[in-house]
Amino acid sequence: MAKRIQFKAYGGPEVLEYVDFEPPAPGPKDVLVRNKAIGVNFIETYFRSGLYPAPSFPSGLGNEGAGLVEAVGSEVTHVKVGDRVVYGTGPLGAYGDVHLTPAANIAKLPDGISFEQGAAVMLKGLTVQYLFRQTYEIRPEETILFHAAAGGVGSIACQWANALGVKLIGTVSSAEKAAHAKTHGAWEVIDYSKEDVVQRVLELTDGKKVPVVYDGVGKDTWETSLNCLELRGLLVSFGNASGAVTGVNLGVLAQKGSLYVTRPTLGSYANTPEALQAMADEVFEMVASGKVKVDDIQKFALKDAAKAHTELSGRRTVGSIILVP
Structure with a gap:
């Protein structure tokens, strides 16, 4: 058994529950990641509130995390058990000890980038990358x-x-x-x-x-x-x-x-594994070079996800928020 955050109805942070769950086995093209850090982003408040519909109830929450590959499907070739990886494009369910995600949504995390940095920067960094480098290339x-x-x-x-x-x-x-x-x-x-x-x-x-x-x-x-x-x-x-x-x-x-x-949406830009890895590589290069620093990270325990959402929705946060299992 593992722990995760889920919700059974739309509403405020109070609908978030910290529960036991049985992680599913990977399908042929899936990867099971043992999370070391989980990103918290404003888009999750849209799913929680119902602005964006959840696929079904009870629903997991969160799209972003960093950790170690725990299991892979039979057709997965670009990552293996034990690899350091990061993901930021879903599906919902990242708020948990482990997360099952399509292998196509997984990027390798360079050794020089910590799990906390990876979870804090992946989705936000990919967003800035497509905004500044693809949607409108700033000069x-x-x-x-x-x-x-x-x-x-x-x-x-x-x-x-x-x-x-x-x-x-x-x-x-x-x-x-x-x-x-x-x-x-x-x-x-x-x-x-x-x-x-x-x-x-x-x-x-x-x-x-x-x-x-x-x-x-x-x-x-x-x-x-x-x-x-x-x-x-x-x-x-x-x-x-x-x-x-x-x-x-x-x-x-x-x-x-x-x-x-x-x-625009991130999914329209990171729409292939190759595009995702190339975008992630540029983000991590910016971090590794020191041009983008990820040092203003606010941490909450996984069980305190509702508190993190309260702070985020109240606009009392600066920088990035992560949950730690």
Whole structure:
């Protein structure tokens, strides 16, 4: 028997249960990982609340973890028992002592990267990789806007942009988070609890606005993001931290300057084992080189997953959160 976090109904953190379960045996193309560290990400609150539907009840939770291969299916060839591995693209169920996942979702973890770093950076790092290197490839000296710059994804984005010579303007909700984003490489920071984001962007860009806005907040920042874009600019709406964007009027895009909008997901980029490993290799190279530091990790015991969700939903966290079995 092993332990895991599950939920039987949608709701707040209180629906999360710490229970015994019997790990399934790997199918021909599966890998069973003994977790050493588990990543906690905002997307898990969407599944828990019902914004994203769970496949069935009771449901496991979590998509990201790092550990050792405990068993492999008969057709798995690229990893073996005992290998150090990391995963970040599901399926649900990572919040547990062990996790069964398709071999195609597994990447090898370099020896120089700890399990805690791997679990803290895998999903968030892959997200920044596809945002900055594939959805819209940012260029040196370019000025961009990134919402929630002090969060787990934002902290990595600040460092990655800085390493590429890009001027990242980050939005945050407090002076503490502003300091955190600046420390991690943001060029400028806007505290939206005190400042008008659009006005500050105009001031910081000498009235030009920005060519791209990366928005993981959603409903609360939708209009603001559009208003910060230059002519034919791109809004990359990659998350719903404040709720889903609904009722979109395409005519608004014309009125505000023939704007573009995309709603990307990691699965559309890490859609083959080869693509996943290549993206992961770039993330780990950034960490190994010191360009992206993963040192602001907040740890909770696996049994305290509900507490971790309470802190995350209350926006009282900075950096990355992990669970430790």
